[in-house]
Each structure stands twice: as structure tokens, then as C-alpha cells.
Amino acid sequence: AITRHYKFNVVMRNMTRLCATKPILTVNGKFPGPTLYAREGDNVLVKVVNHVAHNVTIHWHGVRQIRTGWYDGPAYITQCPIQPGSSFLYNFTITGQRGTLLWHAHINWLRATIHGAIVILPKLGVPYPFPAPHKEAVIVLGEWWKEDTETVINQAMQLGVGPNISDSHIINGHPGPLSECASSQDGFKLNVENGKTYMLRIINAALNDDLFFKVAGHELIVVEVDAVYTKPFKTDTLLITPGQTTNVLLKANQSAGRYLLSVSPFMDAPVQVDNKTGTATLHYANTVSSAMASLTLIKPPPQNATPIVSKFAESLRSLNSKEYPAKVPQTIDHSLLLTIGVGVNPCPSCINKTRVVGTINNVTFIMPSTPILQAHYYNIPGVFTEDFPATPLHKFNYTGSGPKNLQTMNGTRVYRLPYNASVQVVLQDTGIISPESHPIHLHGFNFFVVGRGIGNYNRRTSPSTFNLIDPIERNTVGVPTGGWTAIRFRSDNPGVWFMHCHFEVHTSWGLKMAFVVDNGKRPSETLIPPPKDLPQC
Ligand code: C2O
Structure with a gap:
């Protein structure tokens, strides 16, 4: 195990999405923020420096923080906020966890744009309990508002009604090739080669939406959720709630071309939302340029597709192997x-x-x-x-x-x-x-x-x-x-x-x-x- 050092500068940055530019709060000027990499057992030191006019804290969502609750991050629960011009050194050890998690601001609604991935690799020399993928990619799902988030918060808090829904869902910060003002080349691109297997580390960093995730023409094999291995199972649709993470294997077994990744909301309550589907592209090597312009379209599940969600929830099982036993409490205190x-x-x-x-x-x-x-x-x-x-x-x-x-x-x-x-x-x-x-x-x-x-x-x-x-x-x-x-x-x-x-x-x-x-x-x-x-x- 080693010690990993990170520096998170909280700064404002202008971002252009959906035909308009607005300043947003970021870590190190990135949206989504930097990916934090560690191996199981590593000590992680993150110096957070607040260069903006808002109070801030960072939460390492899902990191167990055994005995180190001071570094958990929720404002007024475990710590006072880091005030403008101040800094705080988060210091924790990753114990007994491996997989994907996320970090995000944990004060007011700042996590709308202050968030990123945590990738926890197994200890050195320890394999995954499934065939090693050819490559891995982090996929952060989120929401984008044309308005600044403060306006959206005020709507929810002062009117006492639901907040304005987002103007689009996004994949790795982008609404994708089918969004307003976008060209077919815009948005996140995942390059794949035929015959190889890829692991996608998918994170729902949205503020207020459960999300469906699909890849046109491809099945996904779920192998891990919330940094815990699962019994592998096949599905064509994932359901991920805010704060959840899911690792899937994707086999690039289709003919050359471009395929859409899509993210759309799940909402089966009477309140109907209608935020736009976010997209990205899976891009096969050796795709001839005439096929470049065409995208294999995908229909997102209906917004109220409860049966898909129930089936997905009921398919999830802990791996519960000899190496990774499920220690379920059998009696209750x-x-x-x-x-x-x-x-x-x-x-x-x-x-x-x-x-x-x-x-x-x-x-x-x-x-x-x-x-x-x-x-x-x-x-x-x-x-x-x-x-x-x-x-x-x-x-x-x-x-x-x-x-x-x-x-x-x-x-x-x-x-x-x-x-x-x-x-x-x-x-x-x-x-x-x-x-x-x-x-x-x-x-x-x-x-x-x-x-x-x-x-x-x-x-x-x-x-x-x-x-x-x-x-x-x-x-x-x-x-x-x-x-x-x-x-x-x-x-x-x-x-x-x-x-x-x-x-x-x-x-x-x-x-x-x-x-x-x-x-x-x-x-x-x-x-x-x-x-x-x-x-x-
Ligand atoms: Cu208390 Cu991801 O949050």
C-alpha cells in the first residue's frame, strides 16, 4: 500500500453547453472533476483549497472512513465548511473496498458541478473475479441546467415546490451529439476494437434523477456495484440512482460503426419530468468514413418503466464467493x-x-x-x-x-x-x-x-x-x-x-x-x- 497525494483547487470556470456559456464551480477547472485513483489499502491525501466565494466540503461517497469520520465531508454533520480562502487536508485509507465510487461537494447544491469518480483498483497482484477487460472507462452521468444552479435551488427552497428540471442529462459532462447546437462528432467518445471487452465504471452524479443507461446494440454484464463485486448478470438497461455506481463489462461484438450510449430519467411517481436524454458514442476502430455520419439510434425506456427497475433490483446479488463473502447479519439488535x-x-x-x-x-x-x-x-x-x-x-x-x-x-x-x-x-x-x-x-x-x-x-x-x-x-x-x-x-x-x-x-x-x-x-x-x-x- 502506498500514499497518494491529490490537490483539489475549487475554482470557477466558464463552460459552454446547449448553445450557452455560464461560469460553474469546478475542481481544478474540470467538469466532471478529476478521477481519484487508488488501490485497496492505500492511504489517500487530498488537499482541498477553496478559491471561490462559497463555503465548500467534499464527501468521498461510499468510502467507509473506518474510524476517520472527520474526513467524511457532509457539512455540519462531520465538519464545518472550508471557507473561502481556506483549505483542508482529507486523509483516509481505503479498507476492504475495490471498485468505483464517487466524490462530490456536500453542502447546499454544490455537487451539481463539483463531483468526480473514485477508482479503487484491487491490491497489486490481486485479479478481478472476472476476465480482465482490455480497457476501462469512467462514465459520469449528470444533469445540466442552462440557469445557474443557485436559481434552481432558490426555486426549490423558496417556492416550496419542485425545482426546475434540468435541461439535459449529460455523459462525462456533455449532452452529446444529438443535443442543441451539437454536431454528430460532439460529446464523449469511447473508442473500441472489435472482439475486445471493456469495463465501464458508471456513476450517477445527477442531482435529482434516477437514471436509465443503455448502449445501442450491446449487452452489459454487471460485475460490481458501489465498490462491491456482484454475481455477473446480463442486462440491456441499467438503473442507477444518484450516488450509486455500477461496473459493467461490454463486449465489442457488433459490426464497425458508431453506437449511441444514452442516459434518460426514471420517474414513476405522478409527477412527470421530461429532461432530455443525454448521449455519447461508442466508436469502433476501422469504421469507414461513410459510416461516420450515421448513428445507430436507441429508444430510451419509458420514463415510468417500473418493471425494468424491479427486475434490475431483483437481479442484483452479492458475489458471495470464498474470497468475497457476504457477511449478512443473521440476527438483529x-x-x-x-x-x-x-x-x-x-x-x-x-x-x-x-x-x-x-x-x-x-x-x-x-x-x-x-x-x-x-x-x-x-x-x-x-x-x-x-x-x-x-x-x-x-x-x-x-x-x-x-x-x-x-x-x-x-x-x-x-x-x-x-x-x-x-x-x-x-x-x-x-x-x-x-x-x-x-x-x-x-x-x-x-x-x-x-x-x-x-x-x-x-x-x-x-x-x-x-x-x-x-x-x-x-x-x-x-x-x-x-x-x-x-x-x-x-x-x-x-x-x-x-x-x-x-x-x-x-x-x-x-x-x-x-x-x-x-x-x-x-x-x-x-x-x-x-x-x-x-x-x-
Ligand atoms: Cu451524503 Cu453522496 O452523499
Whole structure:
């Protein structure tokens, strides 16, 4: 294992997309930002220097940060923001993980443009558990707005309604050859040779959309998600929620020519979106120039293609081999039932006098002004309370419409866990306003997705459907619209760990909470002391 040094300068850059130029926040002037490479076991040092007028933090999404929660990154959960003109050195070791993850800003909506890939290669000399690909490519999926993101945020926060949808989806920063003002040569290009196999490391860095990804004329073999190997399975469509990553093998076995990669939204709630499909090209070597102009078109799945999503979710299994066993907790010490959804609270200063709020168990999370991790470590009173409810405060038909209790209560409540407990969390989508799928992300852990269903979770009958052998292990899971998902993890990482919807709009509305995990008894089971350069608020 070695130490890898990176420098992330946060700077403004002008970018031209969809016929217009606007300044955006970037790392090192790149969009998407630089790819961070490491091998399993490496120590990674990233010096983040803030050269812009906004506060910033960076989160290493999916990196477990065992005992190093100070470097996890969510603003006011684990650290104060890095203020303009200041810097912070993130310092963490990649332990027991290999695959693809992502890094992104974790304050306000800055991750719209401040994000990039994390590529974790296996330890030196350790092969992949599948035939080695000829080449690998990182594919970052995202969204592009013609307006600046601040305007988009204000729409969501002040009007208390959904934000303006993006003007296009993008692949590696570009809307692609079929977008406004583009030529057929524009956008990301993946060059392939006939007969060879490629590994695509695909990341959903979009703010507010679950995404379908397809490659015209080619099957994809899923081999890894969220930096965990899977049992390989074939599919022609991927579903990736914000915060999720998927590695696939693609065999270049078609005739020479150009084939479209496409990214389009999945949304099966009544709210209909219509952002444009983003595209890129797969480009075979030896394509004759007469074939250059033609692109093999592909039809994206319908926006509400729930069956594709369910089938995809149900096909995912941990590899669970001798080398990579699935250590699924078989018994449960802490059991939580969390309803997730959106409600409506009074807001005298809002245009409609009400505002839409996010909720977990009827609590809308209020960000503190002192980071919870510092308050926990130094015993600072008055920052948070430890009364996060393990079951919903109000009873209602989770998936029905028109319940009476639309309102939520505000609080900075956490749920406290002892070290090394086995925890089960059932995430139940609620129809407080309307049911909708939610990509829920847990910091500091991987969890096993042991069950999933449509309708209300049933304490008596649902557990009999659980897979406790080889469920998929990951850090972000899509809870189905009007349905539930059950996850299990072991609280073997002391610190403060955020859990939230990875739709930025829902997080901003308060669909979030935090776990506080106590130290274990041994020195190797304790949170390390805070670094000297930890930003102050
Ligand atoms: Cu990728 Cu708390 O987020």
C-alpha cells in the first residue's frame, strides 16, 4: 500500500453547453472533476483549497472512513465548511473496498458541478473475479441546467415546490451529439476494437434523477456495484440512482460503426419530468468514413418503466464467493421502521404560506450550526437530541393518499447505536403527499439489501421473504414508489453518520437523519482524534 497525494483547487470556470456559456464551480477547472485513483489499502491525501466565494466540503461517497469520520465531508454533520480562502487536508485509507465510487461537494447544491469518480483498483497482484477487460472507462452521468444552479435551488427552497428540471442529462459532462447546437462528432467518445471487452465504471452524479443507461446494440454484464463485486448478470438497461455506481463489462461484438450510449430519467411517481436524454458514442476502430455520419439510434425506456427497475433490483446479488463473502447479519439488535416522504409545513414567509418538507418518521431534520461529530466528541450540549424515533410518530396508511397528518415536526434528532450492533432498517415510502422513489444513502457503512416489496411492510409476513444469503451489498438503495426496502448493517464504525435521500431537493427539504455510533472498548474500535486543520465554523 502506498500514499497518494491529490490537490483539489475549487475554482470557477466558464463552460459552454446547449448553445450557452455560464461560469460553474469546478475542481481544478474540470467538469466532471478529476478521477481519484487508488488501490485497496492505500492511504489517500487530498488537499482541498477553496478559491471561490462559497463555503465548500467534499464527501468521498461510499468510502467507509473506518474510524476517520472527520474526513467524511457532509457539512455540519462531520465538519464545518472550508471557507473561502481556506483549505483542508482529507486523509483516509481505503479498507476492504475495490471498485468505483464517487466524490462530490456536500453542502447546499454544490455537487451539481463539483463531483468526480473514485477508482479503487484491487491490491497489486490481486485479479478481478472476472476476465480482465482490455480497457476501462469512467462514465459520469449528470444533469445540466442552462440557469445557474443557485436559481434552481432558490426555486426549490423558496417556492416550496419542485425545482426546475434540468435541461439535459449529460455523459462525462456533455449532452452529446444529438443535443442543441451539437454536431454528430460532439460529446464523449469511447473508442473500441472489435472482439475486445471493456469495463465501464458508471456513476450517477445527477442531482435529482434516477437514471436509465443503455448502449445501442450491446449487452452489459454487471460485475460490481458501489465498490462491491456482484454475481455477473446480463442486462440491456441499467438503473442507477444518484450516488450509486455500477461496473459493467461490454463486449465489442457488433459490426464497425458508431453506437449511441444514452442516459434518460426514471420517474414513476405522478409527477412527470421530461429532461432530455443525454448521449455519447461508442466508436469502433476501422469504421469507414461513410459510416461516420450515421448513428445507430436507441429508444430510451419509458420514463415510468417500473418493471425494468424491479427486475434490475431483483437481479442484483452479492458475489458471495470464498474470497468475497457476504457477511449478512443473521440476527438483529436494533430494528427501525422509518417512513420516508414529503410533507407540508406552515411557512409565513413563503409565497404559498406553506412549504414542502422532507420527513423521516414525521421528523424534518434541521441542520445544526455546530457539526454533530464535534458536538458528540467534545460533549457540546444543545446541538442535537438523541430521541430519533425508531418507529413513525404518527400512524397512517403509508401508501395511501390524503392522510390528515401532513405536518412534520422539526428537530436535529439522532439515533444512537452501540459499537458493533447488528441493525435492521426498514425504509417505507409514504404517500404523505404522493409516493415517490427515494435513493437512500448511508454514510460510513455498506449495508445489505435483504428485502424489498410494494405496499406496506408487514412485520409478521415480510421478513419471511428476506434474502439472508447473498443480498446485494451497497451504500445507496432505491426505495420503490409506494413500497419498502429492508437493509441490514453492523455498526462497526464509530462516529456520526448521515443518512439521507440522495435527491438533492429532498435532502434540502429535510429528508435526512444521522446515526451516532459509540466507540468500542478496544483502542482499534475508537474514532481517531480530530485533525489540527479541521475547519472551524
Ligand atoms: Cu453522496 Cu451524503 O452523499
